[in-house]
Amino acid sequence: MSLDGSVERRRSEPSSMQINGSNGNANENGGTSSMMLYSPTSPSPQSQSQSHQRLRLNPNTDHNPENYEDLKLEFNPCIFSSLERYLPPSMLTVTRQLKVQYMNDILARYLPQGERIRVQRHREYRQKIIANYQPLHRELYTMDPATFFVQSFVEAINKNTEESLRSIISEPSPGVYTFEMLHQDFCKMLLSEVDNFEKWVSESNFRIMRPNTMNKYGAVLDDFGLETMLDKLMDDFVRPISKVFFHEVGGSTLDSHHGFVVEYGKDRDVDLGFHVDDSEVTLNVCLGKQFSGGDLFFRGIRCDKHVNTESQPEESFDYSHVPGQAVLHRGRHRHGARATKSGHRINLLLWCRSSAFRELKKYQKDFSAWCGECQSDKRERQRQSIAATKRELLRREGDNTVA
Template sequence: MTSSDMNSNLNRLRSMALGSSSNQSDQQQPRASQETLNASLKLRRTPNEEHEPDHYEDLQLDFNPSLFRSLERFLPENLLSSTRIEKARAMSDLLLRYSPESERIRVQKHREYKQNILSSYQRLHEELYTLDPVSFFVPSFLDAVSNTSEENFKSIIVRAAPGIYTFDMFKPQFCQMLIAEVENMEKWFHYSKSSMMRPTTINKFGVVLDDFGLDGMLQKLLGDFISPISQVLFPEACGTGLDSHHGYAIEYGKYRDTDLGFHVDDSEVTLNVCLGNQFSGGELYFRGVRCDDHVNSEIKENYDYSQVPGQAVLHHGHHRHGARAITAGRLVNLVMWCRSSTFREAKSYQKDFSSWCGGCKLEKHNRQQVAIKATVEMLKKRGADKTHVEH
């Protein structure tokens, strides 16, 4: 779900659910009591700003967990004291009821798709599904993140170019296991004769890891490790933290995607880790950070990066980039789009992104230069007029 979808759903609920009722059921979650559900049928007209919402990232939900956190403050007081599961079920009922029919159909299809995978897929490496920092991370990364200080983070991070940071992250054993798990996922799809949902609209190959049950592990990776680092490196995009993700693996090589076209990500921050295999080519190229209005503007920044197995690249989601063609071998990457509901809500009210967008920054500079020039001309004219009067 995009930020515009999320805001649209929330606004629709605020206006439509006041005084309305909902009685849809969700068999995947415990049902709240009838009294609790009845209490949840009317949203507050104004949010309870003092209430601290629960986190929903670890639950299997049909909507963005960030939407639940935003909506929770509008729940009536007697529902706020309910369990997290009961609140999530009540909010899911509301969201499904007031979503457009096309969205309800999409949600239902994806729910059935994921349930089919989780009920049939046999995991190859069970240890991948629970985050074990000692087994996953190289010692340098683990040492740096054990004490969440800016100095520790920067001790392992290389600023390769403005807004692009690299650091060693995963052990070779973890990379090999994840590649093997991805291969196992693809084999399952092949033999089950099921169609696979691809990670993005521009990927013809690759696997959405969240659909196979790795969403909990990736969410913990986001919350415990990537979000604290990103708050230091990208305060303009995630100063209050990252709270949701879209995680997937992509493959490049013969009979797979050979390259990745020029684009920006649907994220505030993107984590891209090369998992390896023998390959040549496949360099990432970056061409500057731009907001939606300037995404197709002139290219002035140029940076190319040769991928290294186990090494992570962390960059702004709106940093224009792509991947060059693989010339030999096979390349597998773990990609996680990291999102901030707070940033997305604030972004909808902003017009100037000069703190991070190169296009906005240039326009702001040009406006300042015009203003300075006009001020200088005005002062000159005043001086000339004063001299003329005195004579």
């Protein structure tokens, strides 16, 4: 594949696309609300033996679920109370203990023990940070649109029409959307909070998890208390935009996120190899500071099957970061970041995911609604079918003439 030259040189496995996943906390909370409504495509031996354990497709809203808070359970007690409404009628009258067993078996099928241990460890990791880290700017931890965002952005979101969104958003290349978003004061404040966090990390010798599998520097904002604020950012700001521009990849059903900062420059990461994100929609906003270089390069949108296919010249697009300005793109839009040549560049990333879209994707083969390669395959099939029809018509015409 002809990728960006500098990226090919830097990476040890240049021929295959990297999937940039989060470190240790991938999709931790994505999917719990809808997963139990679907059966796995190929059931494990364990799940086959338990295939009699079926849940209702829709919750029984007349049923009043039990409280499980007093029990020591492997999963959060709230999940049991919610899940109880999905139990088959015969299970609603059995003892609480039997219900727990039944639901526990079902939940265990979806979250294997290794995964549960990892989630538990990550929860403990976060608790350790929250118990010891003293935030510098408490006002960052609660969403305040008037101080976080520029006025034009808030107004367009408040109007919440396609027209108002289009009035502030540009699409310099298909599928790449840019707009003025963050207030300079907010950028400065977030930069100093990140500095403060990193100072605490180094002074306390705390071993932190980096944001993803490709960056050696940067920090996960969700891990030091900003999760609730970033949830609001996704729910109230990214989702309304994604509903309009990324509907076909679950833009209207984004329900979990991974929020972090990446850092480039001297003593930090230099560039970022060609990759796709573990997200349906990615929000990338430059926070500053002074820098040169660091452009994003895009090379077309692809589904899993076509992720390593050639890109077309018209799919190449370079974007220069501007502090405060947001770039919004599909996670499957192949991209990377060129070397930051001088100064220090820090960007806020919010990988937004849709558990509903991920479930649906398992049953789909044709992604021509958004994958560039599926689209050209489809065009080719249509071209061949038209050519075959024309040949057939000509043949019949010939037959008629002879007759």
